[in-house]
Amino acid sequence: MPTSRPLSPAPDVAAAEAPLAVTCAGETLWLLPGHAVWWPAQRTLFIADVHIGKAAAYRAQGQPVPAGTTRQNLARIDALLAAHDAARLVVLGDFLHAPESRTASVMAALHGWRGRWPALEVVLVRGNHDDRAGDPPESLGIAVVDEPWRIGPFAACHHPRTVPGALVLAGHLHPATVLRGPALDRLRLPCFCADPGLLVLPAFGEFTGAWTVPRAPGRRLYAVGGGRVWRLPG
Numbered sequence: 001m002p003t004s005r006p007l008s009p010a011p012d013v014a015a016a017e018a019p020l021a022v023t024c025a026g027e028t029l030w031l032l033p034g035h036a037v038w039w040p041a042q043r044t045l046f047i048a049d050v051h052i053g054k055a056a057a058y059r060a061q062g063q064p065v066p067a068g069t070t071r072q073n074l075a076r077i078d079a080l081l082a083a084h085d086a087a088r089l090v091v092l093g094d095f096l097h098a099p100e101s102r103t104a105s106v107m108a109a110l111h112g113w114r115g116r117w118p119a120l121e122v123v124l125v126r127g128n129h130d131d132r133a134g135d136p137p138e139s140l141g142i143a144v145v146d147e148p149w150r151i152g153p154f155a156a157c158h159h160p161r162t163v164p165g166a167l168v169l170a171g172h173l174h175p176a177t178v179l180r181g182p183a184l185d186r187l188r189l190p191c192f193c194a195d196p197g198l199l200v201l202p203a204f205g206e207f208t209g210a211w212t213v214p215r216a217p218g219r220r221l222y223a224v225g226g227g228r229v230w231r232l233p234g
Contacts, residue, residue, distance in 0.1 A: 048171025053101020093127020093158025
């Protein structure tokens with residue numbers, strides 16, 4: 001199980017941001033308020049469930065949903081890559097949302113994003129939505145792999161699972177937790193969820209739902225909100 005400690009943000013991360021350092025499989029990982037995991041020893045950023053083009057897919061089906069979510073998601077990735085001087089980005093599944101996501105505007109935004117990071121190594125671990133949407137165009141220079149993809153002591157996956165001899169980093173669940181206050185006050189927040197041999201990331205995409213994770217013996221939850229990450233008691 002991870003052990004944690006508060007961490008001072010990197011110098012070029014906004015002062016209000018408060019990541020949390022955890023020790024996993026003998027390595028230090030940062031749980032970032034931006035719904036990402038940073039592995040400083042390998043300059044590697046992990047994100048999950050971006051769901052690029054989800055709003056476009058809904059609009060193609062006649063649903064009146066707002067535009068601009070793809071550019072917002074890519075801008076958030078830009079900010080994280082720049083703040084941490086990342087050399088590698090690993091997407092733990094569900095990069096594109098659906099075949100209908102491949103609109104001209106979405107593809108143009110993706111190529112513009114990739115052009116800003118020509119030296120960045122990008123690896124996509126296929127998720128269930130990637131199976132339906134298809135691999136990203138080769139022109140984006142994204143290596144696409146099946147789970148589990150081993151990297152150091154970690155196994156990068158989309159679906160939470162067990163991989164012998166590795167700590168699994170996964171997505172798929174879009175985990176959230178509910179904080180209860182006085183009277184009937186309740187606050188639902190995205191969270192990182194740690195079980196033995198497994199760390200599940202919150203969904204990165206702006207236009208995604210969430211699943212409230214139940215408490216369980218041996219499970220640790222790390223809530224995300226207000227520009228910080230903190231371990232919940234229990």
